[in-house]
Amino acid sequence: MIMLFGVFKRPTKGIVLKELILKEIDDLIIGSLGITAFISLFMGAVVALQTALNLDNPLIPKSLIGFATRQSIILEFAPTFISVIMAGKVGSYITSSIGSMRVTEQIDALEVMGINPLNYLVFPKIIALLFYPFLIAIVMFVGVFGGFLASVYGNLVSMEEFVIGLQDTFIPYHVAYAFIKTMVFGLILATIPSYHGYYMKGGALEVGKASTTSFVWTCVGIIIANYILTQLLLS
Amino acid sequence: MIQVNNLRKSFNGEEILKGLTATFDKGKTNMIIGASGSGKSVFLKNMLGLFVPDSGEIIYDGEALNEMEIERKSELRKDMGMLFQHSALFDSMTVEENVMFPLRMFSKMRRKERLERANEVLDRVNLVNLNKKMPSEISGGQQKRVALARAVVNYPSYLFCDEPNSGLDPKTATVIDNLIQEITHERDITTVIISHDMNSVMEIGETIVFLKDGKLAWKGTNKEIFKTDNQAVTDFVYSSELFKKVRIAQNEGF
CATH class of the missing domain: 3.40.50.300 (P-loop containing nucleotide triphosphate hydrolases)
Structure with missing residues (x-):
């Protein structure tokens, strides 16, 4: 919390901040598109396959495959599972980059120059991760598309049945719920790794240790926040 | 004082x-x-x-x-200008960007003016043709000179x-001392x-x-x-x- 207060004090020059934010959006969001889309495509396919392989009762309609794929991807897989992956990819990057700056006195250099290092380094990351829901929206689409490909081209269900399943009892609030979760996870992804990088002590070895610790605590934060938000928003 | x-x-x-x-x-x-x-x-x-x-x-x-x-x-x-023991250059920036950094943060100079001043101090510390290099691509002595250029670029007291x-x-070492x-x-x-x-x-x-x-x-x-x-x-x-x-x-x- 003390770190967060520091982040918003003594702001950096606007034009510099704008460039930093754009760079962070590129590094953290656009740079993660490839891997998250790849994972979600195959995870969507696996969810569809698993559902189809467990459907042996003839009374249950095949359209359930589309329904189950949509629900799993939107409610949990895209926001939560991808956030855990992002804790590894983006979280470690944030901790190690800030930690390396601490070790090599670059943060001290900023401070000596009269710049608020927390605002300069952490604020752009928080703002960049406000765009995290856009990434998750793409992940949702690709995940469902992966399920569609596996089901239809794997001859598990017809295209019409899959689409009927996709549209069945669709509740728009579930998408809103997923995006609210995503926003909170984005904040966790920006702050916990930054904290571990900024306040680390020691040398290069400790940067590695700080990255691991940050990954663990970011995952813990995401899992606990997921439970609390699900209780608050869905029950 | x-x-x-x-x-x-x-x-x-x-x-x-x-x-x-x-x-x-x-x-x-x-x-x-x-x-x-x-x-x-x-x-x-x-x-x-x-x-x-x-x-x-x-x-x-x-x-x-x-x-x-x-x-x-x-x-x-x-x-204030500070020359750190290990230079503390920003490793995501080029030599030129490192030197211009304090001007960019605190002055109202245009990019062209900032560049002129950066070149002037880089010239003063006997560093030429390294503007576009990253800190990791230059030697320790050159890094120290870049750091010195960055420390004095805004004419500190x-x-x-x-x-x-x-x-x-x-x-x-003698070159740095004399500078x-x-x-x-x-x-x-x-x-x-x-x-x-x-x-x-x-x-x-x-x-x-x-x-x-x-x-x-x-x-x-x-x-x-x-x-x-x-x-x-x-x-x-x-x-x-x-x-x-x-x-x-x-x-x-x-």
Whole structure:
């Protein structure tokens, strides 16, 4: 919390901040598109396959495959599972980059120059991760598309049945719920790794240790926040 | 001028600075020397405001650092340049961007003007054609010169150097020392240098402050340091074989 207060004090020059934010959006969001889309495509396919392989009762309609794929991807897989992956990819990057700056006195250099290092380094990351829901929206689409490909081209269900399943009892609030979760996870992804990088002590070895610790605590934060938000928003 | 009065700083109950008092003159290269663990770096970090002293005061041209509002401290820091021991260049920026950084943050100069000033100081530290290189692509000596260029690019009133020639070969170390002294005289800067290197001390130490166990043990010039009978200073100075030989030669009348 003390770190967060520091982040918003003594702001950096606007034009510099704008460039930093754009760079962070590129590094953290656009740079993660490839891997998250790849994972979600195959995870969507696996969810569809698993559902189809467990459907042996003839009374249950095949359209359930589309329904189950949509629900799993939107409610949990895209926001939560991808956030855990992002804790590894983006979280470690944030901790190690800030930690390396601490070790090599670059943060001290900023401070000596009269710049608020927390605002300069952490604020752009928080703002960049406000765009995290856009990434998750793409992940949702690709995940469902992966399920569609596996089901239809794997001859598990017809295209019409899959689409009927996709549209069945669709509740728009579930998408809103997923995006609210995503926003909170984005904040966790920006702050916990930054904290571990900024306040680390020691040398290069400790940067590695700080990255691991940050990954663990970011995952813990995401899992606990997921439970609390699900209780608050869905029950 | 920087005046330090009765400065004390402890870490985990261990007192590192024990009532340190010193003065650093304007337009001179003021050197802080002393053995490892004597409190030099802690002293410097207190002066820079990176550490908060337990007691005592640091006065920058009549203004006490501990009485300044945070905004005034930020303003003062814009008037400081710092050359870190390991250069502390921003490794995501090119040489040119590193040097222009303080101007970009605090001046209203256009990019072209910033670039002109950066080239001027890079030229001053004898670095040409390296503008687009990343810090990892240049040598340690070149990194130190870039860091020096960054420290003086906005013409600060105070320049701090933490072991500016550690890890450098003697020739490059002399170049860096001379640059610091020349810039100090040219711009009338209050320069404070931490050093272990007796060659540097002899070369550019216009005022020398010797620390021992967190206290001021001796103060003088590079001319006086060989004549002092202060045991702590002579032990430090003549721990070097070269200076031992110099003393023997002096005693033998050479």
